Amino acid sequence: MKVKSRSILAVGAAAAVALLALAGCAPAGETPEQGTGTLTVWVDADRAAVLKDVAAQFKEDKGITVKLVTKDFGDIRDDFITQVPTGKGPDIIVGAHDWLGKLVQNGVVAPLELGDKAGDFQDVAITAMSFEGQTYGLPYSVENIALLRNVDLAPEAPATFDEAVAAGQALVAAGTATYPFLVGLDPNAADPYHLYPLQASFGAPVFGLDENGTYDASKLELGTPGGDAFAQFLATQGAAGVFNTNITGDIAKEEFNAGKSPFFLTGPWNVPAAAEAGINYAIDPIPTTGPDPATPFVGVQGFFISAKSENTLAANEFLVNYLGTEAVQTALYEVGGRAPALLSAFDAAKSNPDVAAFGEVGANGVPMPNVPAMDAVWADWGTTEVAIINNTGDPVTLWQAMVASIQSKIDAS
Amino acid sequence: MTSVLTRPTRERSSLTGILVKIVLLGIVDALAVFALFTLFMQQSWLVFGIALAVTLALNFIYLKPGLLPAKYLAPGIVFLAIFQIFVVLYSGYIAFTNYGDGHNSTKEDAVTAIIARSQERVPDSPAYGLTVLDQLGQVSFLVTDPDGEVFLGGQDRPLDEVTNAGTDGTGKADSLPGYTTLTFQDLISRQSEIASISVPLTDDPNDGALRTPDGSTAYLYTSTFVYDEQADTFTDTESGEVYTDGGNGSFVSADGTEIQPGWKIDVGFANFARAFGEEDIRGPLLGVVAWTFAFAILSVALTFALGLFLALVFNDWRMKGRRFYRVAIILPYAFPGFLSGLVWLGLFNQDFGFINQVLLFGADIPWLTHEWLAKASVLIVNLWLGFPYMFLICTGALQSIPDELTEAAKVDGARPWSVFRLIKFPLLLVSVAPLLIASFAYNFNNFNIIYMLTGGGPRNPEAGVDAGATDLLITLVYKVAFGSGTGRDYGLASAFAILIFIIVAVVSVIGFRQTKALEELN
Numbered sequence: 039m040k041v042k043s044r045s046i047l048a049v050g051a052a053a054a055v056a057l058l059a060l061a062g063c064a065p066a067g068e069t070p071e072q073g074t075g076t077l078t079v080w081v082d083a084d085r086a087a088v089l090k091d092v093a094a095q096f097k098e099d100k101g102i103t104v105k106l107v108t109k110d111f112g113d114i115r116d117d118f119i120t121q122v123p124t125g126k127g128p129d130i131i132v133g134a135h136d137w138l139g140k141l142v143q144n145g146v147v148a149p150l151e152l153g154d155k156a157g158d159f160q161d162v163a164i165t166a167m168s169f170e171g172q173t174y175g176l177p178y179s180v181e182n183i184a185l186l187r188n189v190d191l192a193p194e195a196p197a198t199f200d201e202a203v204a205a206g207q208a209l210v211a212a213g214t215a216t217y218p219f220l221v222g223l224d225p226n227a228a229d230p231y232h233l234y235p236l237q238a239s240f241g242a243p244v245f246g247l248d249e250n251g252t253y254d255a256s257k258l259e260l261g262t263p264g265g266d267a268f269a270q271f272l273a274t275q276g277a278a279g280v281f282n283t284n285i286t287g288d289i290a291k292e293e294f295n296a297g298k299s300p301f302f303l304t305g306p307w308n309v310p311a312a313a314e315a316g317i318n319y320a321i322d323p324i325p326t327t328g329p330d331p332a333t334p335f336v337g338v339q340g341f342f343i344s345a346k347s348e349n350t351l352a353a354n355e356f357l358v359n360y361l362g363t364e365a366v367q368t369a370l371y372e373v374g375g376r377a378p379a380l381l382s383a384f385d386a387a388k389s390n391p392d393v394a395a396f397g398e399v400g401a402n403g404v405p406m407p408n409v410p411a412m413d414a415v416w417a418d419w420g421t422t423e424v425a426i427i428n429n430t431g432d433p434v435t436l437w438q439a440m441v442a443s444i445q446s447k448i449d450a451s
Numbered sequence: 452m453t454s455v456l457t458r459p460t461r462e463r464s465s466l467t468g469i470l471v472k473i474v475l476l477g478i479v480d481a482l483a484v485f486a487l488f489t490l491f492m493q494q495s496w497l498v499f500g501i502a503l504a505v506t507l508a509l510n511f512i513y514l515k516p517g518l519l520p521a522k523y524l525a526p527g528i529v530f531l532a533i534f535q536i537f538v539v540l541y542s543g544y545i546a547f548t549n550y551g552d553g554h555n556s557t558k559e560d561a562v563t564a565i566i567a568r569s570q571e572r573v574p575d576s577p578a579y580g581l582t583v584l585d586q587l588g589q590v591s592f593l594v595t596d597p598d599g600e601v602f603l604g605g606q607d608r609p610l611d612e613v614t615n616a617g618t619d620g621t622g623k624a625d626s627l628p629g630y631t632t633l634t635f636q637d638l639i640s641r642q643s644e645i646a647s648i649s650v651p652l653t654d655d656p657n658d659g660a661l662r663t664p665d666g667s668t669a670y671l672y673t674s675t676f677v678y679d680e681q682a683d684t685f686t687d688t689e690s691g692e693v694y695t696d697g698g699n700g701s702f703v704s705a706d707g708t709e710i711q712p713g714w715k716i717d718v719g720f721a722n723f724a725r726a727f728g729e730e731d732i733r734g735p736l737l738g739v740v741a742w743t744f745a746f747a748i749l750s751v752a753l754t755f756a757l758g759l760f761l762a763l764v765f766n767d768w769r770m771k772g773r774r775f776y777r778v779a780i781i782l783p784y785a786f787p788g789f790l791s792g793l794v795w796l797g798l799f800n801q802d803f804g805f806i807n808q809v810l811l812f813g814a815d816i817p818w819l820t821h822e823w824l825a826k827a828s829v830l831i832v833n834l835w836l837g838f839p840y841m842f843l844i845c846t847g848a849l850q851s852i853p854d855e856l857t858e859a860a861k862v863d864g865a866r867p868w869s870v871f872r873l874i875k876f877p878l879l880l881v882s883v884a885p886l887l888i889a890s891f892a893y894n895f896n897n898f899n900i901i902y903m904l905t906g907g908g909p910r911n912p913e914a915g916v917d918a919g920a921t922d923l924l925i926t927l928v929y930k931v932a933f934g935s936g937t938g939r940d941y942g943l944a945s946a947f948a949i950l951i952f953i954i955v956a957v958v959s960v961i962g963f964r965q966t967k968a969l970e971e972l973n
Contacts, residue, residue: 075639102639116933123556140938144555145564145712151664153578172568225801225820226908226919283820284802345564351642354664410552410711413938422912424820431913439913 076103077349077356078128079341080118082111085132088369092360102352115140122146122344129347130357135166135175135338139410142169148343148350150174155358163379166338166405171250175340176357178367179376182334182400183232183305185322186312191215192300195322199236199332202325203280206300217299219280222287227420228427229287231406232303233272234335238404240264240271240328244415245407255411255448260419261441264328269426269437271327276427283424306375306396321395323402336403338379414447476513480506505529546945547717552938554700554713561714562678565685565702569676573659576671580623581663583638583645584630590641591630592650592661594669595623603627604650604661638666657688676710685710722946735918735927740954743923746830747894751887753834758841759879763871765842766849777846784839792903795832799904820909822920829921833900837890848882849875881966888962892955896925924951 081089086108093104107128109117115137121127123146133141141147149172156164156173163177185202187195191209196202199219206218223229230237242264246257259265275281285293294302295315302308303324312319324332341361343353360366367383370376377393377400378384388394406412422440426433483506490499509529512521548554580595584603591605593616601624604610616624626632638645649660652671659673676685676694685694685702694710697703701713726732761780765773783791798805799818807814818828852875860870901907907922907930917930924947932944 100639101636119555123560140552142568143553143711143938145561146555148567149570151572151670153664153668153670170568171571226906226910282802284800286800289800289803345567346560348643349639350646350664351666352639358665410938417917418912421908421910424909425912428820436912 075101075349075352076105077130077352078105078107080107080109080114080128080131082114082132083108084373085370088366088373089361091369092356092366096356096360100352100355102349102356104356118344119144119146122346125346127344127346129344129349129353131342131344133175133340133342135177135340136406136408136412138167138169138174138342138408139412141342142174143410146345147174148345148347150176150343150354150357152176152358152362155362158362158381159379160381160384162336162400162403162405163338163340165251166336166408167340168250168252169408170248170252175342176362177338177340177379178361178370179339179374180336180379180397180400181305181339181376182336182396182403183235183303183324184334184396184399185324186294186302186304186309187320187322188294188297188300188302189318189320191297195320196301196325199239199325199327202301203275203278206280209300215297215299217285217293219301219303220285220290220294220299221281221303222290223281223283223285223424223427224420225283225286226424227417228283228423230416230419230423231335233423235303235324235332236271236327237265237268238334239324239326239330239332240268241330242268243404244412245409253407253409255409258441258445258448260415260444261438264330265437265441266434267328269433272423272426273429273433277429281427283427306377306392309392310375321392321399323399331402334399334403335406336400337406339376340379411448415444418443418447472513476510479509542945542948545941546722546949547719548715548942549700549713549718549721550715550942551940553711554715556712556714558696558700558714561701561712564712565676565710566674566678569674570662570672571675573671573673576659579661579669579671580621581661581667581669582623582625583633583663583666584627585633585637586630590633590645590648592648592663592669593624593627593630594650594661606648606650609651609654610661633666635666642666718942722942723950725943726946726950735922739918739922739924739927742826742921743895743925746826746833746897746923747891749830750833750837750894750897751890753830754837754841754890755845755883755887757834757838758843759845761838761842762845762849766846780842781839783835784843788836788899789903791836792832792900795828795835796904799828819905822909825905825909825921829900829904832904833894833897836900837894840890844883844886845879848879851882852878884966885963888959888966891962892959895923895955895958896951897923898925898929901926902929924954 079089079093086106089104089106093106096102096104111132114131114133118127118131118133119141122144127146138147150167152159152164152173159177160180163180164173166180167173167175167177185195191214192202192205194205196205203218206215209215210218221229221232223232242262243259245253245255246259248254248257272281276283290302291304291308291311293299294304294308295312295317297315297317302312309319309321324334326332341357343350343357347353362380364380364383364386367378367380368386371378371383371387371393377397378387384397388397407415418440422436425431425436430436483502487499487502487506490502509525512518512525577597579597582593584591584593589605591603591608592610593613594602594604594610595618596602599622601613601616601618602610603613603616613624613627615628617626619625633641645663645666649662649672650669651660652658657673659671661669662672663669673688675688677688678685683696686692687694692704692708694702694704694708697709699713700716700718702710726736764770765776765780770776796819797803801807801815801817801820804818806818807816817824819825856874856878857870860874865873901921901923905919905921907917907919907926909921910917910919918927922930928944928947928951931940931947933939
């Protein structure tokens with residue numbers, strides 16, 4: 039008997055799940071619904087805390103419920119791409135600007151008209167949120183790397199990379215430091231993101247720009263003479279032991295916090311740990327390696343509206359007039375530590391010297407390319423940097439082979 | 452127990468049983484009716500039919516006396532159908548489509564998306580004040596331009612100047628006699644309609660049209676692409692280039708330029724042809740398949756050898772502290788594999804890892820970055836992760852072999868090695884062989900360890916393909932599907948998945964045949 043009732047229980051559960059699953063499979067929206075008065079927003083846990091208050095305010099002002107669904111940030115992009123076509127996706131997501139090309143390529147994101155408000159945001163944030171001349175997202179934060187310097191070891195900010203290495207090597211020779219310069223690299227993939235400013239300084243960006251000032255995937259500029267110069271630079275620094283692909287991000291952070299190196303090329307996320315370790319630090323512009331300024335990639339985060347949202351007016355209202363306000367941008371900055379994208383909130387946040395210093399470096403930065411072709415770049419770029427740093431072949435030959443490989447992948451897709 | 456005693460018990464409990472059954476079946480049916488109703492409203496007839504059939508079948512099975520096997524099997528079969536068969540068939544179907552980046556949804560969605568993204572705001576055009584009006588269900592835009600002049604227009608009705616509009620304090624027109632002004636709540640309840648309205652500025656469509664993102668401001672847009680529904684083509688308004696449906700799930704121009712996004716179409720065997728045909732994939736494919744077999748076979752052989760050896764050692768009653776050792780041996784199995792992967796990653800670091808620094812006194816061995824050493828490292832870690840499992844099953848199998856056999860052999864004068872080779876090992880293999888085949892299938896698709904340790908690397912940067920020295924088929928498929936190279940291509944990845952399924956199935960069938968022969972031998 040016991041067995042029997044258990045089996046009945048099981049079948050109850052099974053059938054319920056089955057029917058709900060079947061109902062879930064059914065394509066929705068065959069009968070077009072008008073706005074439901076509910077906005078569904080996918081956010082990560084940190085952002086959810088802030089958005090909860092904004093949502094309550096929105097409900098009070100406009101009578102529209104905002105349903106917050108907390109998701110892992112890393113899952114949002116792919117889940118959004120697969121769920122929007124089913125009509126079951128959210129109205130709004132939080133995301134990173136470099137997802138944009140992929141979202142547009144898959145037709146899941148709707149353009150956003152910021153009107154005159156566009157001027158209230160940092161230029162780099164608006165450029166990052168634009169793709170082929172259209173603006174798509176409401177930015178809320180900007181983030182970039184800079185040079186973290188141990189003031190006790192190196193009292194002067196180096197202007198060039200050679201100065202930095204010379205100062206570092208003098209300290210190593212004197213026995214007060216172990217590493218002249220630290221940057222976290224992966225043994226199999228190096229770290230093109232962190233090394234990019236040094237590459238940009240040679241005048242070799244990844245993609246050229248179109249007439250709108252956004253990235254043009256048909257203009258791959260890695261292979262310019264500056265790229266060859268950068269490849270030779272990597273080989274030299276690799277041979278000298280300045281760059282070491284066995285020093286991962288974690289090891290670099292640990293060693294810098296132990297006071298074993300005067301310089302650490304990293305982002306704001308590693309600053310709290312350095313402060314906690316008692317390092318007397320300063321945040322400097324990234325030293326140049328070539329004729330151009332060493333411009334880091336700027337990462338922008340923001341909110342996007344679904345192309346299939348039935349609530350476009352409400353979603354637009356929520357983004358532009360609620361999430362785009364100084365109070366909300368400041369609240370998002372306080373919970374995430376990333377500098378606000380809204381100028382007025384950014385100016386207020388600059389009372390924190392770290393934010394001001396990173397912001398100053400980022401002001402010269404370029405947005406990380408958001409074109410889908412970037413997917414074809416990362417893997418080859420990293421593998422080749424590893425090979426060059428470890429001097430497994432002629433740097434220029436390796437670099438040009440990488441450019442040819444990337445170009446052929448872009449042409450094929 | 453006699454039948455006299457059992458009978459009343461049975462009747463009492465079957466009353467409770469019937470009650471439980473009715474309640475549970477009632478809940479199921481209630482949910483079913485709700486689901487069916489929703490499906491009916493959505494007019495998804497196929498799913499409606501399946502759901503109805505499943506509900507009727509379940510009611511029939513549980514209400515009819517008898518049918519005991521069906522009563523036991525029904526829940527499992529329902530779950531199997533949803534979570535296994537449906538998933539397998541669906542991946543099979545995906546393998547015959549071009550589903551992936553740029554081909555994500557239907558053609559209808561693609562057309563809508565292209566139209567939406569081709570709306571470009573006219574450079575330096577002003578923002579217009581807007582009030583949305585309603586007259587007998589027809590929506591009109593009451594527009595105030597920056598000079599304070601007021602116009603009225605609607606979908607396909609160009610702007611026309613009006614003079615009798617009422618204005619608010621800022622000079623923005625907010626009402627017109629004969630029309631109802633829509634409040635924000637009204638706008639929200641009709642937002643899809645209002646967001647889709649575009650009001651031509653003049654009779655000339657090239658002057659652009661006004662659209663509103665928020666219901667209170669309108670902006671002037673021109674379209675860079677115009678869709679012709681009759682001809683099913685897009686025309687670039689600047690260059691005059693015509694883009695037609697090229698049959699590959701996208702609009703292409705005469706010179707082959709594509710408009711993104713495209714849409715999902717069936718492509719037949721094209722993905723399988725690509726898996727075998729394109730040099731970019733075929734080149735690494737052979738090497739990867741060879742390494743996948745080597746990895747799976749060596750993993751099973753090494754873990755089984757070590758596990759069996761330890762099982763034999765700890766199965767000997769002369770061994771002291773067996774219980775303690777056995778627990779210690781299970782530990783690697785008890786840790787989450789992901790965690791172990793990360794720990795080993797640190798241990799193997801060339802300059803800072805424990806293995807080079809401490810065990811090998813500061814040696815400089817590139818464990819994870821040299822082609823062959825990386826393969827060896829992956830096998831070592833997999834051995835560490837896998838031997839406790841083999842130890843467990845071998846211990847169990849050894850303990851089930853009767854001691855009499857060993858004793859009889861000893862009495863007959865067999866030496867320990869002969870006892871093991873001729874008696875214990877064949878008997879052991881009968882019960883363990885199916886598990887070895889399962890272990891082979893598992894290691895064939897052992898994604899975690901490769902992903903955590905080497906990510907498939909090291910890779911030869913001059914090879915031009917994304918396959919590294921330790922890439923298994925499954926990690927290669929992952930790279931193809933989730934785009935570390937050229938964007939996600941679910942169609943191609945599903946085709947690979949089917950090929951992997953066929954390989955594993957063939958190996959398993961052969962393996963099980965051999966096992967059967969083994970059983971007959973005994």
